[in-house]
Amino acid sequence: MAYDGKVLRRAVARYDEEKQRRAEQLRARKRSCYASSPRIEEIDRELAHTMGKIIASGFRRGTDPRSAIAALREENLALQRERGELLTAMGYPADYLEDKPACEQCGDTGWVGNKMCACLRGYYASEQNKELSRMLDLGTQSFETFRFDYYSRVPDYEQNLSPYQRMEKNYDACRDYAYEFSPKSGNLLLSGDPGLGKTFLSASIARVVSDAGHSVVYDTASHIFSRFEAKKFNRDNGEEGDDADADTARYLKCDLLIIDDLGTEMTTSFVQSTLYQIVNSRLTSGRKTIISTNLNPDDLGARYGAAILSRIMGEYRILPFFGEDIRRLKKK
Numbered sequence: 001m002a003y004d005g006k007v008l009r010r011a012v013a014r015y016d017e018e019k020q021r022r023a024e025q026l027r028a029r030k031r032s033c034y035a036s037s038p039r040i041e042e043i044d045r046e047l048a049h050t051m052g053k054i055i056a057s058g059f060r061r062g063t064d065p066r067s068a069i070a071a072l073r074e075e076n077l078a079l080q081r082e083r084g085e086l087l088t089a090m091g092y093p094a095d096y097l098e099d100k101p102a103c104e105q106c107g108d109t110g111w112v113g114n115k116m117c118a119c120l121r122g123y124y125a126s127e128q129n130k131e132l133s134r135m136l137d138l139g140t141q142s143f144e145t146f147r148f149d150y151y152s153r154v155p156d157y158e159q160n161l162s163p164y165q166r167m168e169k170n171y172d173a174c175r176d177y178a179y180e181f182s183p184k185s186g187n188l189l190l191s192g193d194p195g196l197g198k199t200f201l202s203a204s205i206a207r208v209v210s211d212a213g214h215s216v217v218y219d220t221a222s223h224i225f226s227r228f229e230a231k232k233f234n235r236d237n238g239e240e241g242d243d244a245d246a247d248t249a250r251y252l253k254c255d256l257l258i259i260d261d262l263g264t265e266m267t268t269s270f271v272q273s274t275l276y277q278i279v280n281s282r283l284t285s286g287r288k289t290i291i292s293t294n295l296n297p298d299d300l301g302a303r304y305g306a307a308i309l310s311r312i313m314g315e316y317r318i319l320p321f322f323g324e325d326i327r328r329l330k331k332k
Contacts, residue, residue, distance in 0.1 A: 132210060
């Protein structure tokens with residue numbers, strides 16, 4: 001599973017802030033208990049001292065340290081029992097001043113071996129949703145809030161089914177894709193006129209796949225191409241060039257890339273080659289892509305070339321959208 005470096009840095013920063021907050025809370029609890037019972041502070045100092053003596057006994061040469069270590073351990077346990085009794089008498093749990101990790105699985109490191117722990121993954125998903133929310137309305141756009149009542153049940157002569165029936169098929173395909181997302185998933189092309197629900201379903205997929213812990217990047221085609229252009233022409237331009245490098249790496253390496261509004265940008269030879277690079281490299285590496293466009297497949301081939309059309313027709317599931325513009329219907 002690939003992680004977005006930009007999002008991961010923010011997640012780790014929040015994770016560390018939370019650890020520092022818990023550490024400060026522990027220090028505050030200790031200050032309060034020490035003020036109420038100086039004997040507890042004495043015990044903590046003695047415990048720290050006995051731990052040092054245990055370590056020293058373990059390394060002492062020329063004598064068998066086992067009996068000394070056993071005695072020190074018994075002393076340590078006695079001090080812990082006394083501290084627990086004092087804390088209980090004050091109305092606190094016996095382990096009130098113990099420095100315990102919030103996550104027993106990773107010990108608050110965020111990682112189990114080379115895999116991200118579930119505790120850090122929760123922070124990652126939260127930060128990723130913040131990133132996605134800059135482009136998408138994740139607050140209201142979800143599979144649960146999708147409405148079919150805007151779609152006509154009158155059959156379309158050319159399509160041989162109604163917009164309502166088509167949207168039921170598209171909805172089921174997108175929902176299954178989101179909840180079953182894995183390295184074995186395919187790619188989707190959402191094709192149709194504006195205002196038919198392509199962005200809504202893309203946002204719903206992004207939300208579910210992100211919550212499952214996968215890295216998701218959503219952006220408009222025009223902005224994606226502009227970042228690749230910035231990378232090409234600002235390679236030696238300090239921070240701006242570094243930002244462009246980071247952005248283009250995100251587009252190529254994330255688990256799921258959602259390209260919105262393909263076809264609304266000014267099409268140039270650079271755009272054509274960049275789209276081919278994105279589509280081809282992600283297919284080669286097994287990373288998944290969803291493309292949303294107002295163009296049909298033939299129009300895509302005419303605009304971006306036969307190589308792009310071949311890859312989309314061969315490697316993407318095409319979901320056609322048709323009907324009346326939902327935005328106009330809502331205004332009525």
